[in-house]
Amino acid sequence: MTTLTARRFDTGEAVRLQIRNGRIASILPAGVSAQESAELPFVGPGLFDIQVNGFHGIWFCSETLTTDDVEKVIRAYSQQGITRCFPTLITTSCGAIEHGLATIRRARENSMLVRNSVVGCHVEGPFISPVDGPRGAHPLQHVRPADVSEFLRWQQAAGGLVKLVTLAPEVANGLDFIEQVAATGVVVSIGHTAASTSIIQQAIERGARLGTHLGNGCAGMVPRHDNVFWPQLADDRLTCSVIADGWHVPATMLNCVHRCKTSDRIILTSDVSGFGGCRPGRYSTGEVAVDVLTDGRIVVAGQTQFLAGSGATTGECVAHFMSTCNTTLQDAWSLASSRPAELMKVAPSSLEEGSPAHLTVFRLQETTEADGRATRRFLPELSVVGGLVERSSV
């Protein structure tokens, strides 16, 4: 049995949690003084990130991915407070996607930590816009028209673990793909797209329910009215994910997305790169070269304008969103815990007796900047991943 004493993320109340057999056995007032309570870390339902690409130089879409690699990355995530996730495979050959999915499936069979944490997989691409800009850092040679038979091969390799697919609805067969794949229960998301308003509206009509990292994976210059943003912001059937790392979308846009979609229809994701956690320097996937900069950004090699994934983790995005959109911790935290669980139909974790024990214990270090703004830094302390405890070394 594990016992934790921390402040609830929602009410701030100091509680003592007991965890037994992978569930919260009890949660009671800790009975500590106000001063002692203020010293305690927070505890919230475990962070759940639907878009994570790898870590420490390991990519889930690598042709040479091993089960040990998967476990290493999942352990690193848990040390960053991420208790559940969708490993994400980006545009590559069908064979490499199948290899990645089959390897993740085997890693789940071998490791309880991986099994508890990996509750689905996300395939982002390869059915995306070939155009520079919307395509982002996805390699052009592997971009191809939408193909349901290829999706079925992925699901076979994954043992049905693919729960989320991102595609550009304007690619050949894109709208039919959305309808057929959504009918299997998989969430289909719009992303890396240059679609018109009309195509986005048809995509939602045919079953798309998510917009992947709104504000990224799109053209740098767009028509002022007929573009990918307005139809995604305007339709309440669509939830949008945003990369709230402080680099991928400006504060003004984050605030507008929050006001349009409200906290009911936003998911925070890190989209952490396979080069997350790496020291500054130049790295290559074999197909794409990137620079990890000293300020934490990861960019296409040789320049500093075009980002190539994020170096931030989910908790850092929550802290940034909270400061930028002036929300409560409860509100911001739910966008990276209960909200993704609801959309992906994964059992939610909550601070209640009997709930599956997926918990993140963390501190928020608050700083007042020279211009008077309050900023917060996320400091993970410990994760409980389906009852398994992982301490943070950071």
Ligand SMILES: [Zn+2]
């Ligand atoms: Zn992307």
